[in-house]
Amino acid sequence: MPTTESLALLTDLYQLTMAQSYFQSQKLGPATFSLFIRSYPSNRGYFVAAGLQDVLEFLEQFKVDAAGIDYLRSRRMFTDDFLDFLRGLKFTGEIWAIPEGRFFFKDEPVMEVTAPIVEAQIVETFIINQINFQSLIATKAARCVHAAGSRSVVDFSLRRTHGIDAGMKVARSSYLAGFAGTSNVRAGQRYGIPLVGTMAHSFVSSFEREIEAFRAFVRSFPNHSTLLIDTYDTLAGARKALKVAKEMAAQGLHLQGVRIDSGDLAQLAGAVRKIFDEAGLNYVKLVGSGGLDEYDLAEFSDADIPYDSYGVGTKMGVSADTPWSDIAYKLVEYDNRPIVKLSPGKISLPGKKQVFRICDPQGRRLQKDVITLRDETVADAEALLKKVMSEGKVIEPLPSLEESRSFFSSEFARLPEAIKAIRNPTYYRVEHSAKLQNLCAAVGKRIRRSQNS
Amino acid sequence: MPTTESLALLTDLYQLTMAQSYFQSQKLGPATFSLFIRSYPSNRGYFVAAGLQDVLEFLEQFKVDAAGIDYLRSRRMFTDDFLDFLRGLKFTGEIWAIPEGRFFFKDEPVMEVTAPIVEAQIVETFIINQINFQSLIATKAARCVHAAGSRSVVDFSLRRTHGIDAGMKVARSSYLAGFAGTSNVRAGQRYGIPLVGTMAHSFVSSFEREIEAFRAFVRSFPNHSTLLIDTYDTLAGARKALKVAKEMAAQGLHLQGVRIDSGDLAQLAGAVRKIFDEAGLNYVKLVGSGGLDEYDLAEFSDADIPYDSYGVGTKMGVSADTPWSDIAYKLVEYDNRPIVKLSPGKISLPGKKQVFRICDPQGRRLQKDVITLRDETVADAEALLKKVMSEGKVIEPLPSLEESRSFFSSEFARLPEAIKAIRNPTYYRVEHSAKLQNLCAAVGKRIRRSQNS
Numbered sequence: 001m002p003t004t005e006s007l008a009l010l011t012d013l014y015q016l017t018m019a020q021s022y023f024q025s026q027k028l029g030p031a032t033f034s035l036f037i038r039s040y041p042s043n044r045g046y047f048v049a050a051g052l053q054d055v056l057e058f059l060e061q062f063k064v065d066a067a068g069i070d071y072l073r074s075r076r077m078f079t080d081d082f083l084d085f086l087r088g089l090k091f092t093g094e095i096w097a098i099p100e101g102r103f104f105f106k107d108e109p110v111m112e113v114t115a116p117i118v119e120a121q122i123v124e125t126f127i128i129n130q131i132n133f134q135s136l137i138a139t140k141a142a143r144c145v146h147a148a149g150s151r152s153v154v155d156f157s158l159r160r161t162h163g164i165d166a167g168m169k170v171a172r173s174s175y176l177a178g179f180a181g182t183s184n185v186r187a188g189q190r191y192g193i194p195l196v197g198t199m200a201h202s203f204v205s206s207f208e209r210e211i212e213a214f215r216a217f218v219r220s221f222p223n224h225s226t227l228l229i230d231t232y233d234t235l236a237g238a239r240k241a242l243k244v245a246k247e248m249a250a251q252g253l254h255l256q257g258v259r260i261d262s263g264d265l266a267q268l269a270g271a272v273r274k275i276f277d278e279a280g281l282n283y284v285k286l287v288g289s290g291g292l293d294e295y296d297l298a299e300f301s302d303a304d305i306p307y308d309s310y311g312v313g314t315k316m317g318v319s320a321d322t323p324w325s326d327i328a329y330k331l332v333e334y335d336n337r338p339i340v341k342l343s344p345g346k347i348s349l350p351g352k353k354q355v356f357r358i359c360d361p362q363g364r365r366l367q368k369d370v371i372t373l374r375d376e377t378v379a380d381a382e383a384l385l386k387k388v389m390s391e392g393k394v395i396e397p398l399p400s401l402e403e404s405r406s407f408f409s410s411e412f413a414r415l416p417e418a419i420k421a422i423r424n425p426t427y428y429r430v431e432h433s434a435k436l437q438n439l440c441a442a443v444g445k446r447i448r449r450s451q452n453s
Numbered sequence: 454m455p456t457t458e459s460l461a462l463l464t465d466l467y468q469l470t471m472a473q474s475y476f477q478s479q480k481l482g483p484a485t486f487s488l489f490i491r492s493y494p495s496n497r498g499y500f501v502a503a504g505l506q507d508v509l510e511f512l513e514q515f516k517v518d519a520a521g522i523d524y525l526r527s528r529r530m531f532t533d534d535f536l537d538f539l540r541g542l543k544f545t546g547e548i549w550a551i552p553e554g555r556f557f558f559k560d561e562p563v564m565e566v567t568a569p570i571v572e573a574q575i576v577e578t579f580i581i582n583q584i585n586f587q588s589l590i591a592t593k594a595a596r597c598v599h600a601a602g603s604r605s606v607v608d609f610s611l612r613r614t615h616g617i618d619a620g621m622k623v624a625r626s627s628y629l630a631g632f633a634g635t636s637n638v639r640a641g642q643r644y645g646i647p648l649v650g651t652m653a654h655s656f657v658s659s660f661e662r663e664i665e666a667f668r669a670f671v672r673s674f675p676n677h678s679t680l681l682i683d684t685y686d687t688l689a690g691a692r693k694a695l696k697v698a699k700e701m702a703a704q705g706l707h708l709q710g711v712r713i714d715s716g717d718l719a720q721l722a723g724a725v726r727k728i729f730d731e732a733g734l735n736y737v738k739l740v741g742s743g744g745l746d747e748y749d750l751a752e753f754s755d756a757d758i759p760y761d762s763y764g765v766g767t768k769m770g771v772s773a774d775t776p777w778s779d780i781a782y783k784l785v786e787y788d789n790r791p792i793v794k795l796s797p798g799k800i801s802l803p804g805k806k807q808v809f810r811i812c813d814p815q816g817r818r819l820q821k822d823v824i825t826l827r828d829e830t831v832a833d834a835e836a837l838l839k840k841v842m843s844e845g846k847v848i849e850p851l852p853s854l855e856e857s858r859s860f861f862s863s864e865f866a867r868l869p870e871a872i873k874a875i876r877n878p879t880y881y882r883v884e885h886s887a888k889l890q891n892l893c894a895a896v897g898k899r900i901r902r903s904q905n906s
Contacts, residue, residue, distance in 0.1 A: 012638070068642065128613070163616060210904055324767045331659055
């Protein structure tokens with residue numbers, strides 16, 4: 001529900017209990033946390049960064065409001081002096097991040113946060129919540145766009161996304177990754193995304209006869225009507241739509257398209273295309289929808305199924321084959337002391353870092369990334385982590401959604417096909433600099449020693 | 454981000470284009486839509502209803518604000534008279550719904566909406582968005598609670614849920630279905646859910662030595678500290694926690710528990726339990742977490758792994774094995790004319806309906822449900838669909854979250870074990886009344902005839 005309530009308490013309880021313990025232990029030194037994905041889900045060879053805009057807005061506005069403080073006091077877990085401290089707390093840290101719409105790979109920090117440890121800790125939950133989800137969706141959407149080839153893809157997922165915020169962010173993240181538009185009106189309004197839509201089965205069935213529904217709709221939208229033809233029988237529906245299209249043609253109007261939403265979508269497309277083509281109405285576009293994902297779209301592209309565009313909903317909007325990622329936000333430095341985590345299978349890279357991207361000399365093809373310490377440089381390579389926030393303030397406005405979207409599209413073209421494969425992709429080459437490797441070994445040794453002492 | 458913006462435009466574009474066409478065709482008669490799930494996802498034999506509260510709030514507040522009207526006007530798709538109509542539109546309809554926390558089964562309407570067709574259509578997207586997601590999570594959570602047996606389960610999912618709204622609704626839906634608490638502070642504040650939390654690896658690694666981290670934390674929270682012992686080596690961590698527990702005991706304090714979050718959770722639990730038991734500290738509780746779902750919990754219960762409670766995160770919070778349901782909102786009556794949809798595999802049940810639940814004579818065990826027309830009665834059965842909204846207003850306050858939660862728990866005990874099975878459940882018996890079957894056949898015949906005419 002709409003609210004002006006502060007989001008600062010959208011965090012895990014332990015962030016606040018740890019904060020009180022840091023506060024009471026006078027551990028107020030600067031900490032750096034790295035946000036990265038530890039492993040590739042199956043059939044994923046890259047990730048598309050998304051969610052930074054929301055994270056920066058959250059951090060700039062971070063403040064626990066009076067109602068929040070009262071609530072925490074009522075829990076009887078927190079001391080008055082800590083609650084006073086919390087009431088005055090703002091986020092004063094520095095953020096380095098890979099911009100939205102850029103690729104990132106396993107183990108690469110998509111964001112690094114440096115701030116007094118209490119601040120960096122309390123905001124962890126929100127940062128992960130937004131970057132994980134939006135990157136997951138941007139990645140899934142990029143796969144759909146890639147699989148669709150020359151056909152355009154639009155977002156129909158709002159009803160099946162996980163709540164309100166998800167519906168909005170799916171529209172935005174999928175547009176970032178190359179979707180052509182969304183059915184989500186509020187997302188169109190908020191983000192300036194083109195709106196798309198056809199009609200529903202209920203519209204058709206509210207009329208006694210299907211053709212009456214078609215006629216009523218094209219009367220209302222003579223220039224952009226896409227008629228849904230599968231409510232009763234798809235081929236019969238196509239013939240009725242053809243009849244309406246001819247009635248329109250007699251008035252100098254063109255039926256924009258028809259949509260098929262059930263049945264054997266591949267087989268029906270050919271049959272419906274034929275009905276319109278044989279009547280000379282090859283301008284009528286075919287829209288396919290109904291449970292589609294990138295695996296279907298890749299098959300349709302391979303078989304040259306004659307859809308002009310696809311409405312992709314549920315499976316993109318929840319990233320159905322991989323609805324979560326193994327993302328982690330790990331402490332990598334405290335009070336200038338680099339740190340690694342040594343839990344089995346959960347190794348992290350110590351220290352403040354940078355990621356460099358190297359193209360072939362012609363700039364046509366991404367070759368490899370190198371993860372380094374923050375102060376290293378790599379010749380002829382682009383540093384991906386940009387400093388976007390300093391002392392809790394955004395340094396300069398982020399690129400617009402349109403700018404990020406077109407950057408994504410141009411970089412996507414330069415990512416090798418094998419990495420973009422829908423199934424069993426090859427993994428992109430990511431190296432660790434010698435300095436990083438040395439630090440990693442040294443820190444591991446130091447930590448093992450001090451734990452055993 | 455926090456907003457007071459109206460949610461009315463959180464809908465699909467086609468709802469608005471259809472609305473304009475209804476408006477222009479003067480189709481303003483009453484429509485009834487049924488919301489139901491068409492099929493069971495694998496390993497699901499029941500659904501838990503959730504999300505009604507949010508839907509009713511949305512409907513009571515429904516209003517397209519001035520900014521929304523301006524935005525729509527700028528699309529150049531809508532006529533001025535339709536936009537004037539839209540500006541004044543409120544939801545004036547009637548809602549029948551199965552209360553939150555009650556079971557429902559395949560094909561049973563969990564909600565029926567009767568309103569002028571434009572109103573009932575525009576609110577479709579939001580209704581599905583909330584009921585689908587919240588019911589999905591409540592169902593997944595119920596499975597976790599069932600699998601955990603006598604152990605309690607708490608929600609740790611916020612960071613991996615799909616955005617802000619999802620994080621809040623997961624906390625609420627999982628609590629409804631028997632979770633004992635949540636780590637989500639804002640959900641605790643908003644919904645009155647008990648808060649739970651331990652500590653993170655970053656807390657431990659911010660100290661030079663693990664035991665110092667433990668000591669600092671128990672100094673801050675002498676009465677509720679659960680120490681995370683797997684940052685470096687779980688058994689070594691357990692021995693350090695034991696040392697701290699003994700230091701506490703010397704002061705008359707009890708260490709509440711320890712948490713294991715990685716490695717072989719089943720094997721480690723036994724070894725850690727032994728360390729504390731052999732020292733006579735059997736009061737120290739064991740919390741297990743780290744990628745757990747109901748399949749793991751069922752195995753742990755079967756093997757009597759000595760955890761006292763579980764933190765369940767990601768896989769519950771995104772319903773990982775089934776992140777969407779085949780939910781539909783279908784027009785079943787327009788202007789007193791019953792309607793069915795005949796698309797292959799997408800049959801709907803015509804007319805306004807009711808669902809009756811029948812127990813054995815002792816009231817101990819659910820036996821079957823019967824879907825009927827709204828005005829039928831079934832002897833010795835409970836009518837599940839309650840009239841909760843009339844003329845756009847909630848009739849009486851819904852049960853509180855606590856009331857719904859305890860109702861859920863008592864009804865869950867009466868649902869046969871085979872239906873609650875974590876894998877390959879038996880399907881619950883759901884019958885259709887003779888009157889409903891007759892109407893279905895008659896309407897199907899009528900519609901086929903009129904489409905062929």
